[in-house]
Amino acid sequence: MRKTKPIVAALLAGTALLAQGVAASACTSLILKAKDGGVVYGRTMEFSLPMRSQAMVMPRNIALAGTGPSGAAGTGLNWTGKYAAVGLNGVGEKIFVDGMNEKGLAGGLLYLPNLAQFQEVSAAEAKTSIASFEMLTYVLTSFATVAEVKAALPKIKVNQAPQATFKGPVPTHMTLHDATGASLVVEYVGGALHMYDNPTSVLTNAPAFDWQITNLGQYVNLSPVEPNPMTVGPLTIAPPSTGAGLHGLPGDTLSPSRFVRAFFFSRNAPQPATTEEGLTTLHHIMNAFDIAPGSVVTKADSAAGGGVSGDETTEWTVYADLKNLRYTFNTYDNPNLQVIDMAKVKLEGKEPRLFPLASTPVMTPIGQ
Template sequence: MFRSFVRQGIVAAASFSMAAAPVAANACTSFVLAAQDGSYVYGRTMEFSMPLHSQLMVIPRNHAFTGTGPDGTAGAGLSWTSKYGAAGANALGLNILVDGMNEKGLGGGMLYLPNYAEFQDVAPGEAKNSIASIELLTWILTNFATIDEVKENLPKIKVNKAPQETFKMPVPLHVTLHDLQGKSLVIEYVGGKLNMYDNPIGTLTNAPEFPWHLANLGLYGNLSPNEPPARKIGGESFAGPSTGAGMHGIPGDFLSPSRFIRATMFADSLPPLATGLDAMDAARHILDNFDIPPGAIRTEAGSDVGGGVAGWETTEWSAVADLKRGIYAIWDYKNPNPRALIFSELDLDAKDIRTVSFEVKADFVNLSK
């Protein structure tokens, strides 16, 4: 699959755009894995310098929402009622999903897109048909079951430039989505224009725009899980010093283009996965490769990254979602043991939104005796 993206001229395009593009370190990484039993498992990391204080959140069916207006006034935007129950992770104590899935197996998340994301101008008469950027995933997961439904209906509303209270600006983000038909979609608002891209590989990180990342794949067409033969020079054979030579040259830094390449290669190189449970296990191991230790990325106050605060960007939490079995599992910086929401056990006809803390103290399992 990976090698199919090496197209004539793609390397030149990626090289040119790389030279011109500002690339931020915001480090969210996402991908999707397919299993032989028809399961699709979506995985992602969440990195930020500013603590997001995320909780698990369950949205029931028939819950009334009112979006934020273009000037930031709560309740001045689009009104809707949730058609489907949804669950995932929120942020900043808000009743919005930044990541999650719904009861129909549509899942995905919002990832930071600084320097590129610019949302739509909304006239006063259009305010009631608009939402803020941070409300986009919630609107999608509570209304639609498939990628095709999202593509049909998203152009009918506006995503406005409402500033978010903590960020003091519209939150610059793009959205990755996956469904049980095996389709993936990237949603980006750039220059005030809605762009929806079918995603043939399922990977998404951060800036630049998604088409840039696809073009950049062509620069790494040499990467392979297969070991190359020994090099013969002057009658002598020179073998690699260890296994892994096929992946020699894979970028290892935390920049979003490098993470895009690594996530794509790791997902594409997996052996066949029999079940969704196998895919969840594999997804967790892939996500471990993107865990950022404290001190690796420092952010400055007032910058466009990490929430604009001074601090250390770390992996705050990671999550995997089995879209077929309806399982959303999450683990955080202090505790690598997954905590899960299982849709078959959730009350999706509850009267109100439910939030659940997933801050559970980690402990050693004593196997001494």
């Protein structure tokens, strides 16, 4: 494993940012910690390419086979899933794009175009490797904590196997959080594994994570506290409204801007007393990252949005309770909450089970 020095990495990532532009794919993720020991995890999924996500339940103790560098199914690492996991898949595959396991380890794959570069894997190493799009599935079915992931990932390789829908390797990085509140970012940049403890808990997209941390230094002046009026001779000059303490907070949908907003919103949120209060706060924070149709339009000739043209929208937003093991989400078509409660679903079986997402909102009648 090789870690790049933050300043050097920031300069390199910044150069790539200027040369290539920041691609779309506006995923945003973070956690909140409650005073009762609960941890809640939020994440949005934005893409122009339809993800066609379904809910997925992965039973414990099932045989799983990874994809080798050739892209042929079953040619990579074989493992037995130790833990059951639930979450959301993508593009018809039985792999997690986002999810949580029965030990409270949760996380997601977020797009990292133009920067993600996975490991070179020889034919002899194929059986100890997985494809980039299988990273989260491997982790959620194999480990209980962030510490276990950190110890195990250097022992396998993540290869550059192509995925049919993406017509090549899927350029992702991974955010992980466990029931203690520990957070980890996993990136493959320059063909090497980089793992970062993440005290901010926040992750978005490109540039790489260490660049995002360096970039936060530009905003240390921001505060939720209202500034005092300024006096100039006989004049008193006061802010025109509340909110002046966060004046300068970037409001666009670029991933560095979303990283800064997610950091300040989660950092400044009053610590909830209970996990349920944490979920309520999380809902309000994640609402700030919902992308309205027409505000981001991608082009087919770029890596943005999966290489298709069209409006990028928030396809779904996750609100996961790592203490009570309830994985809740809503979708673009249906703002009503849908939940996979791990205390109520069958966690035994021989195959992953897929379930369609409810697409029709249900209104609650009042006064009838």
